[in-house]
Amino acid sequence: MLPSLKRTLIAVSVFASFSSISQKVIANNVIENIERISIIATRKESLNTDLAMSVHSINSDELKIDNGQHIAESLNSVSGVLIDQLSGGQGHKTAIRMPLNTSGYYLFLQDNVPIQSAAFFNHNALWWSSFNSNASRVEVLKGAGTALYGSGAVAATINVLSKPISKNPETNLSMTLGESEYNKIALSHSQKIDDKNGLGVSASYLSNQGWRDHTGSERSELTARHELKLSHAQTLTTSLVMSDLEQEMAAGLSKELFETDPTNSGLPQQILQSDPLRKSQYLKLSTQWDFYVDEDYYSAIGYIRHRTNDYTATWSANMPNNQSQVNSLGLLALANWQHHNDANSILGIDIELTEGEQFSDQPTNITTTGYGADIFVKGEVYYDDTTRYTSIAPYFQHQRSLAENLEFTVGARLDYTKFDFDNHMSVIGDIGHGLQSLADRNDSFKHLSPKTSLNYHLTDNSSTYLRYANSFRLPTAGSLYHIKSSDTADNITSIDAEVSDTFELGYKSNLEKISIDLALFYMDVDDAIVRAYDDNGQRFLTNAGRVIHKGFEASINWQVANNFDVSVAYSKAEHEYDEFIIDAGRIKRGELVEKDLSGKTMVMAPEYLTNLRLRYQPEAIAGLSTMLEVQSIGEYWMDEANEQSYDGYTIANIKLYFDVTNKLSLNARILNLTDKFYVQEAQVRYGKEIYQPAAPRTAYLGLNYQW
Numbered sequence: 001m002l003p004s005l006k007r008t009l010i011a012v013s014v015f016a017s018f019s020s021i022s023q024k025v026i027a028n029n030v031i032e033n034i035e036r037i038s039i040i041a042t043r044k045e046s047l048n049t050d051l052a053m054s055v056h057s058i059n060s061d062e063l064k065i066d067n068g069q070h071i072a073e074s075l076n077s078v079s080g081v082l083i084d085q086l087s088g089g090q091g092h093k094t095a096i097r098m099p100l101n102t103s104g105y106y107l108f109l110q111d112n113v114p115i116q117s118a119a120f121f122n123h124n125a126l127w128w129s130s131f132n133s134n135a136s137r138v139e140v141l142k143g144a145g146t147a148l149y150g151s152g153a154v155a156a157t158i159n160v161l162s163k164p165i166s167k168n169p170e171t172n173l174s175m176t177l178g179e180s181e182y183n184k185i186a187l188s189h190s191q192k193i194d195d196k197n198g199l200g201v202s203a204s205y206l207s208n209q210g211w212r213d214h215t216g217s218e219r220s221e222l223t224a225r226h227e228l229k230l231s232h233a234q235t236l237t238t239s240l241v242m243s244d245l246e247q248e249m250a251a252g253l254s255k256e257l258f259e260t261d262p263t264n265s266g267l268p269q270q271i272l273q274s275d276p277l278r279k280s281q282y283l284k285l286s287t288q289w290d291f292y293v294d295e296d297y298y299s300a301i302g303y304i305r306h307r308t309n310d311y312t313a314t315w316s317a318n319m320p321n322n323q324s325q326v327n328s329l330g331l332l333a334l335a336n337w338q339h340h341n342d343a344n345s346i347l348g349i350d351i352e353l354t355e356g357e358q359f360s361d362q363p364t365n366i367t368t369t370g371y372g373a374d375i376f377v378k379g380e381v382y383y384d385d386t387t388r389y390t391s392i393a394p395y396f397q398h399q400r401s402l403a404e405n406l407e408f409t410v411g412a413r414l415d416y417t418k419f420d421f422d423n424h425m426s427v428i429g430d431i432g433h434g435l436q437s438l439a440d441r442n443d444s445f446k447h448l449s450p451k452t453s454l455n456y457h458l459t460d461n462s463s464t465y466l467r468y469a470n471s472f473r474l475p476t477a478g479s480l481y482h483i484k485s486s487d488t489a490d491n492i493t494s495i496d497a498e499v500s501d502t503f504e505l506g507y508k509s510n511l512e513k514i515s516i517d518l519a520l521f522y523m524d525v526d527d528a529i530v531r532a533y534d535d536n537g538q539r540f541l542t543n544a545g546r547v548i549h550k551g552f553e554a555s556i557n558w559q560v561a562n563n564f565d566v567s568v569a570y571s572k573a574e575h576e577y578d579e580f581i582i583d584a585g586r587i588k589r590g591e592l593v594e595k596d597l598s599g600k601t602m603v604m605a606p607e608y609l610t611n612l613r614l615r616y617q618p619e620a621i622a623g624l625s626t627m628l629e630v631q632s633i634g635e636y637w638m639d640e641a642n643e644q645s646y647d648g649y650t651i652a653n654i655k656l657y658f659d660v661t662n663k664l665s666l667n668a669r670i671l672n673l674t675d676k677f678y679v680q681e682a683q684v685r686y687g688k689e690i691y692q693p694a695a696p697r698t699a700y701l702g703l704n705y706q707w
Contacts, residue, residue, distance in 0.1 A: 036510055040139040040159045041146050042346060042397075043112055043299055044336065049508045052409060052453035052465035054142040054519045056555065060163075063135060065615075065627055065657045067176065067667050067702060069184075069208070071131045071138070075158070076631060077611045078140050079517070079555040080571035083126075084681060086692070089210065089217045089247050090127040091278075093681075096156035097142060097523060097549055099575050099605035099636070100681065104473050107145060107153040110160050111239050113286050113303050113332065117354040118151035119389035119419065119477050120326045122309060127219070128282040129160040130241050133186045133204035134223040136163040142553070143521055144469035144502040147395040147411035147451055148334070150350065151474040154500045154525070155549075162239060165198030165227045166190040176667070176702030181209040184702075190225075198227040210248065211695050214265035214272065217247035238287045245280045251314045252690035258679070262693035271319050274363055276312030283307070295338035303330050317368045318376040318433075326356040343400035346411075354389040356477055370686075374433055381425065382435055387477040388420040397451075405457040412451065417474060418444040421481050436483045443480060445497050447472045462509035473498040473525075500525045517555040524548050528580065546579040547602065563617040568610075572634075575605035582640075600642050604683060607634030607648070623659035628652065639684035646682040649694070667702045671695065 036048050038055045048055055056078045066074045072083035072092060082095040093100045104121035107114065108129070116125045129135070138160050145153030169191035176184040188202035202223045209216045221243045228236040251266035265272065286303035305328040313320050334348030362380040367373075397411030425437045453467040474497050506519040528545030551573025559565040577597040584594050610632040617625050632650040655669040675697035683690050 038139055040141045040157060044297055049463040049510060052455035052467050054506055056140045058138045060136050065625055065655050067669060071126050074138060077569055077613060079569035080142055080553040080609060081140060082609050089215055090219060090245060091124040092126060093123060097521060098155045099602045104152050104476060105154040107149055107157040110241060110284060111162050112159065113301055117326060117328050117389060118474050119354055120356045121476050127245060128243060130162055130223045131160055132206055133221045134162050134202040135160050137161045143504055144471035144500060147397045147413045150393050150413060150415045151472060154471045154473050162225055165192060165200050167192060170706065172704060172706045174702060174704040176700055178700035179698050180211045183207055196229045200225040212250055212263045212265060214248045215250050220244045233292045235290045236287060241284045243282045247278045249276045249278055249312055249314045252692050255689045255691060258691040258693055267314060270364060276314055278311035280309045297336040299334050301332040318362060318366050320360050320382060321363045323359045324356060326354060328352055328354040346397040348395050350393040352391040357386050359384045383482050384424040385481060386422045390418045392416050407455045410452045413449045415447050419477060419480060438481055445474060447497050461511060464507045467504040469502045471500045496527055498525055498527050513559045515557040519553045522550045548578045549573060549575050565615050567613045570610050572608045575602040577602065597640055600640060601637050603640055604636055606636045609633060625657040627655040638682050644684055646679060649678040651676050663706050665704045668700065670697060670699045672697045
């Protein structure tokens with residue numbers, strides 16, 4: 001985009017947002033951004049004040065004005081949520097009631113179905129959702145999930161919901177252009193075929209050269225939805241999501257390189273010559289059967305999933321190639337009975353069968369220096385295996401009134417999982433570089449997750465609740481079988497799932513002009529998986545840690561006038577190691593090198609998260625919606641010893657949506673309005689400062705035509 005156009009767009013955006021704020025409010029420009037209905041808890045629509053948990057929804061109007069390149073642009077408006085888009089691409093890290101991390105503490109759903117298998121968790125999994133072409137709402141359940149959800153629903157559950165079929169034929173074409181050769185085009189059509197059938201199809205294509213070197217990406221997406229009314233009480237909804245992603249890969253920068261050349265890829269020349277890419281294909285096909293008998297509800301969802309994920313691990317010193325393919329077949333079934341005494345019960349079961357194939361080799365000769373110096377030879381194979389995963393999880397939940405305005409809920413979920421590992425390597429044992437190839441083996445895990453809550457209705461529009469929920473996180477197939485040191489197989493069998501307990505006290509109020517959601521939470525994670533060493537110096541993984549997360553979250557949405565509203569999302573939290581020793585008992589060069597992190601604050605755990613959104617529809621320009629957004633991230637530690645910190649950042653974004661006619665609309669947004677030079681992520685690894693630079697001011701323009 002030309003600099004003059006960029007400056008003009010900034011000036012017009014600011015003027016439209018603030019010049020008319022004192023003008024008279026008109027009745028036909030009413031802002032409505034408070035989403036009070038959620039389905040994430042039980043798959044049935046529920047008023048948020050009826051749910052004893054912290055649940056937030058982002059509605060279609062908010063998604064429309066965000067028009068995000070990445071789902072992070074919308075999710076970061078939720079209190080206590082930070083989705084960190086990596087290097088301007090489609091990948092992400094997540095911090096919800098936790099520090100920024102890539103571990104499996106989050107459950108990602110698409111239309112109530114897990115996007116991935118817990119045994120093959122990928123922290124980037126939201127890129128497999130339908131966000132780019134067919135999302136009507138996004139829901140976030142913070143803290144441990146309900147009895148409906150198993151491994152991964154520790155810190156949060158995110159559900160991306162597809163658009164329902166339109167009552168009347170509707171076709172949409174949208175296009176967005178931006179700097180760094182960003183372009184996105186999406187086309188969709190939806191209509192009722194007859195009284196019983198409806199069909200919706202959408203497709204999108206996104207490409208972006210990236211503002212940093214070697215961070216370009218291309219992503220294609222196709223979705224389809226068919227709704228069939230079997231009778232007045234039964235429906236079948238079939239959903240297909242397919243995507244193809246190709247993305248260039250970059251690395252973090254040293255402090256010197258960040259300050260002198262933040263656009264640098266951070267990759268050595270010999271790696272750039274091999275053009276490291278991430279390629280991923282995804283398919284999810286599911287059919288949901290819903291059956292209503294008076295107030296009783298029955299549901300069953302059958303699904304199949306397929307995904308590939310091939311990439312160069314640019315964060316590893318030798319930068320190996322990794323390839324994987326994962327296929328799943330699953331069933332989610334539940335029955336919800338409404339009793340005559342104003343009580344209801346849910347009984348359900350989840351079943352999944354998954355097979356994952358994983359392969360890793362060395363793409364080029366590399367000699368590393370410094371810590372862990374080594375010589376890696378092109379063609380070396382690090383792992384080649386197949387893991388079959390079976391999961392069976394029955395659960396129940398019962399809710400009843402203890403008094404006129406007091407509701408009690410109790411539930412539990414029993415997860416049984418089994419891993420069958422088949423190693424295709426010709427060598428078993430030490431394969432060099434401190435790696436070990438394991439013999440074929442089986443591992444199984446079993447966990448019972450109890451949950452209970454009290455919800456008290458203060459008025460018809462407000463409630464307060466107290467909640468306890470237990471949850472767990474399975475070790476993945478990679479952490480079990482892809483050992484990054486000379487681990488002993490005997491000790492690996494002792495690994496168990498990480499267990500978490502969440503305690504939460506909350507308040508919700510939905511008045512005519514203001515919505516308030518407050519929550520105090522305490523979450524501990526016991527049996528954290530850490531590395532340790534036996535008497536022979538062999539490394540193994542064991543459950544020997546305890547981490548505590550506690551904090552306060554506030555979300556306020558105030559409709560100041562018919563055409564002006566303010567929303568604030570704020571959280572302040574502490575994330576500390578309570579009992580955590582890394583390298584316990586390890587002797588190196590005659591010295592004990594274990595690290596006792598007990599009492600230390602976790603790395604990349606911002607002291608606070610704040611998101612402020614001001615939305616205004618000026619009277620002078622009918623059909624124009626504007627938003628000024630301010631996002632602020634607090635200070636956090638870069639290293640485990642808590643000796644070096646990063647100050648955080650505050651940035652502003654501005655977004656506009658203009659209905660030119662009832663068919664044509666225009667949109668624009670400018671991210672990092674003040675062109676702030678800042679760090680998106682900062683961390684110390686192996687004694688070196690590593691920085692992920694944040695994007696400079698970036699402008700986008702788009703249009704949408706509907707007929």
